[in-house]
Amino acid sequence: MACATAGVKCVVRETCPPRGPKKGYLKTLQKRIEDLQTQLEKSQRSGSNTPAQTGACSSVQGASTTDYEVGSRGSSIDNNEIQLTTSMTPEMTDIIPHSPVPLDSPFPIISKEPFGYFENSYASSSFPSLISLDNFQELAQLPKETDLVITPMIHNDLDQLYFDRAYAFAPIVQTHRYRSWSKQPNKSQQRTCLQYAMWTLASSLSSQFSIEGRKLYAKTRQLLHALESDESYHQVSLEQAQAWTLLAIYELTCQDFHRGMMSAGRAFRLIQMMRLYELDAPTTSGTMQLEQYHGQLTLQGPVQDDWVDVETKRRTFWLAYTIDRFTCMVDGLHMLFDERLIRTRLPAPEVNFASNRPTETSFLTDVIPVLGLEWPHNNLSPFTECVIGATVCGRVLEHRQKALGRPDQEFCRQHRGLHALLTQRIRMLRIYASLEYPDPILAFVALAAHISMLMLYDLLRSRPLGTDAQGTQLTQALYIEQKQQSLDAVADVALLISVLDQHFQMHPLTPILLLLGARFSQSHPGLNDAYIKLFPSIITMLQASNGLNGLAQNFFQLLEPNHDN
Numbered sequence: 001m002a003c004a005t006a007g008v009k010c011v012v013r014e015t016c017p018p019r020g021p022k023k024g025y026l027k028t029l030q031k032r033i034e035d036l037q038t039q040l041e042k043s044q045r046s047g048s049n050t051p052a053q054t055g056a057c058s059s060v061q062g063a064s065t066t067d068y069e070v071g072s073r074g075s076s077i078d079n080n081e082i083q084l085t086t087s088m089t090p091e092m093t094d095i096i097p098h099s100p101v102p103l104d105s106p107f108p109i110i111s112k113e114p115f116g117y118f119e120n121s122y123a124s125s126s127f128p129s130l131i132s133l134d135n136f137q138e139l140a141q142l143p144k145e146t147d148l149v150i151t152p153m154i155h156n157d158l159d160q161l162y163f164d165r166a167y168a169f170a171p172i173v174q175t176h177r178y179r180s181w182s183k184q185p186n187k188s189q190q191r192t193c194l195q196y197a198m199w200t201l202a203s204s205l206s207s208q209f210s211i212e213g214r215k216l217y218a219k220t221r222q223l224l225h226a227l228e229s230d231e232s233y234h235q236v237s238l239e240q241a242q243a244w245t246l247l248a249i250y251e252l253t254c255q256d257f258h259r260g261m262m263s264a265g266r267a268f269r270l271i272q273m274m275r276l277y278e279l280d281a282p283t284t285s286g287t288m289q290l291e292q293y294h295g296q297l298t299l300q301g302p303v304q305d306d307w308v309d310v311e312t313k314r315r316t317f318w319l320a321y322t323i324d325r326f327t328c329m330v331d332g333l334h335m336l337f338d339e340r341l342i343r344t345r346l347p348a349p350e351v352n353f354a355s356n357r358p359t360e361t362s363f364l365t366d367v368i369p370v371l372g373l374e375w376p377h378n379n380l381s382p383f384t385e386c387v388i389g390a391t392v393c394g395r396v397l398e399h400r401q402k403a404l405g406r407p408d409q410e411f412c413r414q415h416r417g418l419h420a421l422l423t424q425r426i427r428m429l430r431i432y433a434s435l436e437y438p439d440p441i442l443a444f445v446a447l448a449a450h451i452s453m454l455m456l457y458d459l460l461r462s463r464p465l466g467t468d469a470q471g472t473q474l475t476q477a478l479y480i481e482q483k484q485q486s487l488d489a490v491a492d493v494a495l496l497i498s499v500l501d502q503h504f505q506m507h508p509l510t511p512i513l514l515l516l517g518a519r520f521s522q523s524h525p526g527l528n529d530a531y532i533k534l535f536p537s538i539i540t541m542l543q544a545s546n547g548l549n550g551l552a553q554n555f556f557q558l559l560e561p562n563h564d565n
Contacts, residue, residue, distance in 0.1 A: 061372035162202035190239035197243035241270035281343035307358040325390035382441035389445040444507035456484035511551035
């Protein structure tokens with residue numbers, strides 16, 4: 001059963017050879033060791049000026065340093081003793097080392113070959129316990145750093161940790177498909193990079209692997225850079241893009257935010273090169289076929305086109321898409337993925353992905369309604385809701401970036417449409433702003449909607465009024481209309497912060513939304529008491545998350561001086 005689950009061939013031993021040394025060999029070996037130790041002590045007491053007595057050291061007669069002479073005498077004694085014991089115990093000649101270095105320890109070094117001889121025999125032996133051959137082979141199958149050893153137990157724990165905690169916000173690997181190759185000793189470099197990236201991200205979500213996490217991170221970057229140095233320029237793979245995406249999340253939340261942005265940009269470009277943003281685009285004669293493009297782009301093997309693989313590509317793109325939207329909100333950067341060019345369907349329900357049951361989902365433009373239409377009431381997965389929430393945030397960010405260059409009437413029309421869209425979203429997601437629905441991803445999506453509402457209101461206050469009298473009048477009317485909605489949003493944000501505080505875990509990018517809320521509270525200190533009270537609650541939440549999320553710690557340090565003032 002275990003072999004079938006892991007996807008490996010089950011091998012059963014019909015006969016087992018006898019194990020352990022022959023009777024009496026250990027006692028003979030111990031006696032020879034004692035004789036060697038006695039001879040070595042006599043040699044050391046004889047003084048450093050005694051010339052070597054065997055031909056084994058004749059080539060170094062002219063050596064002048066005392067240390068080298070002592071090493072030569074030790075080597076000659078070892079060779080003499082080995083020659084004496086050859087006739088009595090010929091099987092021992094491979095065990096006693098023929099090393100020219102001196103013996104500094106009371107026992108000679110034993111080679112690794114006779115591991116099987118000492119297993120389960122002579123429990124009272126003075127030799128240290130050695131690892132069993134079976135466990136040694138299992139460890140040898142896994143890539144290791146000098147001080148990083150992934151035992152089978154750690155392997156299982158990190159796998160389980162990823163699917164228990166990281167999969168909720170990064171569901172880009174199908175569980176059964178991953179387990180079918182995760183323990184294979186001959187898996188590809190690309191899959192090894194992905195596996196180590198998964199382990200790196202999983203280690204950041206548990207205090208048990210805090211030390212191993214830093215080693216896993218260094219190993220992951222080393223594997224990814226080695227992969228890129230070995231591959232040709234046009235050779236990229238899905239696993240490579242997935243590994244960089246997961247590594248970017250780790251760096252954003254545990255390392256440096258700007259380094260995480262660089263790694264995220266690397267993942268985004270790989271995804272663009274594979275054209276994952278148009279997986280479901282209708283093919284035309286004027287464009288290159290997707291399969292043909294993949295054949296030219298990826299040379300690691302045949303392109304798999306079953307439903308799970310296509311869905312995995314979709315999910316990889318949408319995860320990168322959400323990272324692009326939320327991280328660009330921090331500094332108002334331009335987003336890399338253009339929403340108007342996306343021709344990839346939304347992620348499938350989790351039950352279909354886990355059980356490999358194909359289903360057809362909608363496109364993003366079909367799910368987000370146009371102004372005046374009701375929001376579709378179909379049950380979407382939390383990951384899909386996160387994609388929709390990121391899309392709305394991206395539209396608000398793009399609206400802010402283009403606000404100064406638009407005429408007042410066009411700006412007011414776009415602003416009113418976004419406000420109506422957010423009002424629909426908030427009304428639908430308000431049910432998740434309570435302790436009765438403890439899903440941290442949906443609470444994160446609801447928080448994103450309220451923060452976007454605050455960003456719209458902040459834009460109205462900061463945008464200078466134009467010279468057009470009608471446009472100015474429309475802008476002032478919008479400001480009056482949305483002032484109350486901003487107060488409601490502030491109250492809901494405070495409630496959502498208390499909800500998130502009750503969760504065991506939260507979305508790793510939650511501190512970005514908290515930072516934006518704190519900035520809004522700081523920029524409008526005199527409007528209402530609710531704005532003033534929002535900032536301390538955000539500071540408290542960031543401080544409580546210091547040990548869990550590096551973003552929270554960085555943003556807390558950024559906002560703390562303002563809190564003290």
